[in-house]
Amino acid sequence: MPVGTAGTVKAVxxxxxxxxxxxxxxxxxxxxxxxxxxxxxxxxxxGLHRFNGWNKPILTDSGGYxxxxxxxxxxxxEEGVTFASHIDGSKHFFSPERAMDIQRIxxxxxxxxxxxxxxxxxxxxxxxxxxxxxxxxxxxCCDHFDQTSGLYGYEQTLxxxxxxxxxxxxxxxxxxxxxxxxxxxxxIGGLSVGEPAEEMYRVTDMVCQILxxxxxxxxxxxxxxxxxLECIALGIDLFDCVLPTRNARHGTLYTADxxxxxxxxxxxxDFSPIDEDSPCPTSRFYSKAYLRHLLHSEExxxxxxxxxxxxxxxxxxxxxxxxxxxxxxxxxxxxxxxERVGRRL
RNA sequence: GGGGGUGCGCCGAAGUCGGAGAGUCGGGGCAGACUGUAAAUCUGUUGCUUUCAGCUGAAUAGGUUCGAAUCCUAUCACCCCCA
Numbered sequence: 001m002p003v004g005t006a007g008t009v010k011a012v013x014x015x016x017x018x019x020x021x022x023x024x025x026x027x028x029x030x031x032x033x034x035x036x037x038x039x040x041x042x043x044x045x046x047g048l049h050r051f052n053g054w055n056k057p058i059l060t061d062s063g064g065y066x067x068x069x070x071x072x073x074x075x076x077x078e079e080g081v082t083f084a085s086h087i088d089g090s091k092h093f094f095s096p097e098r099a100m101d102i103q104r105i106x107x108x109x110x111x112x113x114x115x116x117x118x119x120x121x122x123x124x125x126x127x128x129x130x131x132x133x134x135x136x137x138x139x140x141c142c143d144h145f146d147q148t149s150g151l152y153g154y155e156q157t158l159x160x161x162x163x164x165x166x167x168x169x170x171x172x173x174x175x176x177x178x179x180x181x182x183x184x185x186x187x188i189g190g191l192s193v194g195e196p197a198e199e200m201y202r203v204t205d206m207v208c209q210i211l212x213x214x215x216x217x218x219x220x221x222x223x224x225x226x227x228x229l230e231c232i233a234l235g236i237d238l239f240d241c242v243l244p245t246r247n248a249r250h251g252t253l254y255t256a257d258x259x260x261x262x263x264x265x266x267x268x269x270d271f272s273p274i275d276e277d278s279p280c281p282t283s284r285f286y287s288k289a290y291l292r293h294l295l296h297s298e299e300x301x302x303x304x305x306x307x308x309x310x311x312x313x314x315x316x317x318x319x320x321x322x323x324x325x326x327x328x329x330x331x332x333x334x335x336x337x338x339e340r341v342g343r344r345l
Numbered sequence: 346g347g348g349g350g351u352g353c354g355c356c357g358a359a360g361u362c363g364g365a366g367a368g369u370c371g372g373g374g375c376a377g378a379c380u381g382u383a384a385a386u387c388u389g390u391u392g393c394u395u396u397c398a399g400c401u402g403a404a405u406a407g408g409u410u411c412g413a414a415u416c417c418u419a420u421c422a423c424c425c426c427c428a
Contacts, residue, residue: 061381069383085383086383086384112381189381190381191380191381194380219381220381241381246379247380263375264376298385303385
């Protein structure tokens, strides 16, 4: 495919997206609050007619990301990965088969393949070997998953993960291979690991054009509000990210009008609500000055309020995205929102 | 009233038996980072100025000395003991 500017590519893709009726209902974000729409499309596609008894879908990761984030205390071999516990140094072995077993036991509705997430930047040779290992592990994941069944009387489904770092030919090969497994949904991994946003968009766009559009496309680990909106435009249906909660704990709040660092001195005497337009009662009830005080006092309540706020905002944001896709004015709305949410308050 | 001790950065410690300080450690303050969660974490900065450098600075005022945060005198403040 031609690699034009991200803006051009996204615009083209957005037309396809808006024509896709399914896309209207499958936007969401993973982890408890955000997963429901993704489950709905899965059910429409013929999968997961019953999910776990809480009536709230669960998605679990395989430990593949920890192969990346805990790279200083693990060893990768063909068979699997050995981690040394940061608590007591004890050894823990993860293989594709064990990752499937564990996620079966947890009872997640969507379970993720055990992969290797290569760091950015990775040289071509490393990225290629890593991708091939991920593909071999995926075969083992699928075989083991298909030979076992859910432990609690409901279905589970396995999503494979596209890798290939930032190399176009590797990403293309990986996306085609992953699509070939014909699972009920597909994931894109190995992004949001430090690469420039434009790289992330370029790769996401390319992969989205290969992965089937009638199955959920899940972009792992993304991202900022602007990242999410841009990637929705590229065809992504599911997201998950630690950013709303981790940054909340560290004092960064996201709103429709921009980003606030609630620790800043400028909020010291601002007794207006944290976010008077928030759908979250907590954000409308407590003042900026109070939340700043809690953060400076290192009160756990600060982390709780800020996390509630950010999660509510992200949920609201993807909810609005759904509405605007349905209304047919997503691109106009998205372009305006990307500018708004990126501002610094 | 008598005796002893201590005084430097926003705070608390450390250091001082004359020899390089805008200078140690911790906290606080100010700001930044954080993207499939090991981490309530990490980074920068925190006298002034015209900032590749310069200036002022060890309670206050003097003194000794080539040289004083360090030694001496007085004053002030605080702490402890005695009355």
